[in-house]
Amino acid sequence: MTQPPETSVKNMGSLKPGAVALVAEDEALIRMEAADMLADAGFGVFEASTAGAALGYLEAHPEVILVMTDIRMPGPSDGLALAHAVRARWPEMGIIIVSGRVFPTPAELPRGAHFIGKPYHVSQIRQVLREMGMTKPHAQHSLRQTET
Amino acid sequence: MRAGVPALDVFEATPNPYLLLAADSPAFTIIGVNEAYLHATMTDRKAIIGRPLFEVFPDDPAVPNVFGERNLRASLDRAIQSRSPDRMAVQHYNIRRPDGVFEERHWRPLSIPVIGPGGEVLSLIHYVVDVTTDVLQTRDAQTALTASEARYQAIVESSIDYAMVAMDLSGTITTWNTGAEHVLGWRADEMIGRPTETFFTQEDRAAGVPAKEMRAALEQGRGTDERWHLRKGGGRFWANGELMPLKDAAGTVIGFLKILRDRTSQRETEVALAEQSSILRSVTDHVSEAVFRLDPVGTILLANPAAERLFGWPADELVGRNLHETLHHHRADGSTFPAEACIFVRALREGASLIAEETVFFRRDGTPVPVECTNAPLLLDGEVIGAVVTVTDITARKRVAEQQDILNHELSHRLKNTLALVQSITSQTLRSAPDLVAAREAIAARLIVLGKAHDILLAGSTDSASVRTVVEGALGLHDVTGNRFQIDGPDLDIGPSAALSLGLMLHELATNAVKYGALSTRGGTVDLSWTLEGDALDVVFRLDWQERGGPPVTPPSRRGFGSRLIQRGFAAGEVALSYPAEGVRCSLTAPLVGLEAGL
Numbered sequence: 001m002t003q004p005p006e007t008s009v010k011n012m013g014s015l016k017p018g019a020v021a022l023v024a025e026d027e028a029l030i031r032m033e034a035a036d037m038l039a040d041a042g043f044g045v046f047e048a049s050t051a052g053a054a055l056g057y058l059e060a061h062p063e064v065i066l067v068m069t070d071i072r073m074p075g076p077s078d079g080l081a082l083a084h085a086v087r088a089r090w091p092e093m094g095i096i097i098v099s100g101r102v103f104p105t106p107a108e109l110p111r112g113a114h115f116i117g118k119p120y121h122v123s124q125i126r127q128v129l130r131e132m133g134m135t136k137p138h139a140q141h142s143l144r145q146t147e148t
Numbered sequence: 149m150r151a152g153v154p155a156l157d158v159f160e161a162t163p164n165p166y167l168l169l170a171a172d173s174p175a176f177t178i179i180g181v182n183e184a185y186l187h188a189t190m191t192d193r194k195a196i197i198g199r200p201l202f203e204v205f206p207d208d209p210a211v212p213n214v215f216g217e218r219n220l221r222a223s224l225d226r227a228i229q230s231r232s233p234d235r236m237a238v239q240h241y242n243i244r245r246p247d248g249v250f251e252e253r254h255w256r257p258l259s260i261p262v263i264g265p266g267g268e269v270l271s272l273i274h275y276v277v278d279v280t281t282d283v284l285q286t287r288d289a290q291t292a293l294t295a296s297e298a299r300y301q302a303i304v305e306s307s308i309d310y311a312m313v314a315m316d317l318s319g320t321i322t323t324w325n326t327g328a329e330h331v332l333g334w335r336a337d338e339m340i341g342r343p344t345e346t347f348f349t350q351e352d353r354a355a356g357v358p359a360k361e362m363r364a365a366l367e368q369g370r371g372t373d374e375r376w377h378l379r380k381g382g383g384r385f386w387a388n389g390e391l392m393p394l395k396d397a398a399g400t401v402i403g404f405l406k407i408l409r410d411r412t413s414q415r416e417t418e419v420a421l422a423e424q425s426s427i428l429r430s431v432t433d434h435v436s437e438a439v440f441r442l443d444p445v446g447t448i449l450l451a452n453p454a455a456e457r458l459f460g461w462p463a464d465e466l467v468g469r470n471l472h473e474t475l476h477h478h479r480a481d482g483s484t485f486p487a488e489a490c491i492f493v494r495a496l497r498e499g500a501s502l503i504a505e506e507t508v509f510f511r512r513d514g515t516p517v518p519v520e521c522t523n524a525p526l527l528l529d530g531e532v533i534g535a536v537v538t539v540t541d542i543t544a545r546k547r548v549a550e551q552q553d554i555l556n557h558e559l560s561h562r563l564k565n566t567l568a569l570v571q572s573i574t575s576q577t578l579r580s581a582p583d584l585v586a587a588r589e590a591i592a593a594r595l596i597v598l599g600k601a602h603d604i605l606l607a608g609s610t611d612s613a614s615v616r617t618v619v620e621g622a623l624g625l626h627d628v629t630g631n632r633f634q635i636d637g638p639d640l641d642i643g644p645s646a647a648l649s650l651g652l653m654l655h656e657l658a659t660n661a662v663k664y665g666a667l668s669t670r671g672g673t674v675d676l677s678w679t680l681e682g683d684a685l686d687v688v689f690r691l692d693w694q695e696r697g698g699p700p701v702t703p704p705s706r707r708g709f710g711s712r713l714i715q716r717g718f719a720a721g722e723v724a725l726s727y728p729a730e731g732v733r734c735s736l737t738a739p740l741v742g743l744e745a746g747l
Contacts, residue, residue, distance in 0.1 A: 033572035100564035
C-alpha cells in the first residue's frame with residue numbers, strides 16, 4: 001500500500017534536471033517537512049510511510065538518486081535495513097538516515113550513508129547534500145557564505 | 149595403831165591415793181596418808197600428818213569460782229552424817245607445789261566413813277582419782293569442737309546470699325539463717341515452727357513438691373533443682389535449691405537442710421539471652437538476604453536459608469567451605485578472582501566494615517548473581533574472631549534501573565518527536581499562510597490540538613487512546629454548541645502516533661469546515677462515523693467525514709497545509725478527499741494493525 005506519488009519539480013535549478021529523492025517516514029507531518037526541505041534543495045520528491053513502500057518506489061523509479069529514511073517505521077523492515085538493502089542494490093544511491101530514538105554507530109551504517117539525529121535543521125540537510133555533491137550551484141555559493 | 153585403821157601395809161601398798169582423816173569436822177585432821185597420795189599431791193608425809201586437811205590443801209586463790217574446799221567439806225560431813233560413802237563429781241582442785249605454785253588438777257573424790265563397832269564414825273577415808281589428764285583432753289576436744297561450731301555458725305550466719313533452712317522430718321522449720329531472712333524476707337522468729345511449704349508456690353504445694361523433694365533427698369542423699377519460690381509478701385523468685393538430709397551422731401536422719409540461692413537475675417539474663425538468640429535466629433532464618441557467619445580465614449560457620457535459596461547450595465554443605473572460593477571465585481567479566489585481590493577477604497582479615505559493596509557472586513550451577521555485600525566484623529578484645537557477611541541479590545534492582553533507563557530514553561525520544569512535530573507544524577504553516585496573523589492563529593490552534601492529543605495519551609493507563617476521545621478532543625475547539633457534529637463509531641483504541649495524526653487531520657477538516665464549509669452557516673452539520681471492515685486477518689479501519697447543510701462547495705484553488713496533511717493520511721492508510729456541491733467528503737482507511745502499533 002503506497003501513497004500517491006507527490007512530486008515537486010519547482011526549484012530544480014541546476015542540480016541535474018530531473019533529480020528525484022525519496023523520503024521514507026511514517027509521521028505525515030515530519031514527512032511533509034522533509035519533502036519540502038528536499039524540494040527546496042532542488043529535488044523532485046516521492047514519499048513513503050514504510051520501508052516496503054519505499055523499496056516499491058525505488059524499483060519503479062530508477063531516476064531516484066537520494067533516499068532519506070527514518071529508522072523506526074511500522075512494518076517488518078526498519079529504515080536501517082532499508083538503507084542496507086538500497087546500498088546493496090544501488091551502490092551509487094545517496095543515503096541519509098535520520099532518527100530521534102536510534103543512534104547507530106558508524107559501523108552500523110551502510111558505506112557512504114549519513115546519519116542525522118532528530119529534530120534536525122535544514123542546514124544539516126544542506127551540508128550533507130553538499131558533501132554528496134547534490135547541491136544546486138547557487139546553494140553551494142550561499143552555503144560557503146554562511147560558513148565564513 | 150588405832151582401831152579402824154587398815155593394816156598399814158595394805159594401805160601403803162595400794163596404787164590409789166588414800167588419805168585417812170579424823171572425823172573431827174571441821175578440822176578433818178590428817179591422820180594417815182599413803183605413798184600414792186603423797187606422790188599425787190607432791191607432799192611430804194611429815195609435813196602433813198597431824199595437820200587439818202584444808203590447811204594443807206587450800207583452794208587456789210588464782211582460780212575464781214572454784215569451790216573445792218567447800219564441796220569436799222560438805223562431802224565429808226555428808227559421809228559422817230549418813231555413815232555411808234559419799235561420791236563427788238569431778239572437782240577442780242589445784243595442788244600447791246612445794247615451790248608454792250598451784251598446778252591444775254581435777255579429781256574424782258570418794259569419802260568413805262570408817263564405822264566403829266558401836267556404829268560411830270571412827271575416821272574417814274578420803275580416796276581420790278586424779279582425772280586431770282582426762283579432763284584436760286576432754287576440754288581441748290571441747291574447745292576445738294566449739295571453735296569449729298562457731299566457725300560453722302559464722303559461715304551460716306554470714307552467708308546472706310544463701311538461705312539455709314533446717315527442718316525436721318515433718319518439714320517443720322527449725323533453723324532460719326540470716327541468708328534466709330535476706331533471700332526469703334521472713335524473719336527467723338516468723339518462720340521457725342512453720343512448715344517448709346510456706347515458701348513453695350501454690351502450684352508446687354498442690355503438686356506435693358516439698359514432700360517429693362524430701363523423699364528424693366532421702367533416696368539419693370541430696371537433691372538439687374531450680375524452681376520458683378515465694379518470698380514474704382507473695383513475690384516470686386527463681387531459686388537454685390539443694391536439699392540434704394541431716395543425721396545425728398548415730399547416722400539417723402533427724403531432718404533436712406535446705407540451701408536456696410536467688411537466681412532470678414541470672415535466670416532473667418539467661419531468658420533474655422535465649423530470647424535474644426531466638427530473635428537472631430528468627431531474623432537470620434527469615435530475612436531475604438543471604439547471611440554468613442565466617443571465621444577469621446573466611447570459612448563459613450553458618451549459612452541461613454536465604455543463602456541456600458540464593459546460591460543453590462544446601463546450608464550444611466556451605467558450612468566448612470571457604471566463602472570466597474565457593475561463591476566469589478570469579479569476577480563479573482569471567483576472570484578468576486584471587487582471594488588476595490578481594491576487598492572482602494581483606495576486610496575480614498583486618499576486621500574492617502564494608503557496607504553495600506556491589507559485586508558478583510556465583511551460584512552452585514555457575515550462573516552469576518549481581519549482589520550487594522556487607523561485611524560486619526566480629527571483634528573480641530580487639531582480636532578479629534570472624535565476621536557476619538550479608539549478601540543481597542540486586543538482580544531486580546538492576547532490572548528496574550535498566551527499565552528506568554529505557555523509560556528515560558523513550559521519554560527523550562517522545563519529546564524529540566514532539567519537537568520535530570512542532571517544527572514541522574510551524575514550518576509548514578508559515579510556508580502556506582497568507583500572512584503572519586493567520587500563521588500565528590493557525591500555529592496556536594494546531595499546537596493546541598497536538599497538546600490535547602498528548603493529554604489523551606497520558607490520561608490512559610496504556611499507551612493508547614480511544615478514537616472517540618481523540619475525535620472529541622480535536623473537534624471540541626470548533627463546536628461551542630455541541631450539536632454540529634453527529635459522531636458515531638465503535639469503541640476502539642489506536643496507538644499514540646495514529647492518535648496524534650488523526651487529531652491533527654480532524655482539526656484541519658474542521659478548520660476548513662468552519663471557514664468555508666458546513667460549519668460556516670447556522671444550520672450546517674458534519675456526520676463523522678468510523679467502523680471496522682474486512683475479514684479477521686485483514687481488518688481495515690474506515691472513517692467518514694460528511695458535511696451537510698453548508699453553502700455549495702467549490703474545490704479549493706490552492707492546497708494549503710490542511711489539505712496536504714489530510715492527503716497524506718496516517719499509518720500507511722489511504723485518504724479520499726472530494727468536494728461534491730452538497731458538502732465536503734473525506735474517507736480515510738488504514739489497516740488496523742498499523743493503527744494499533746505504538747509507533
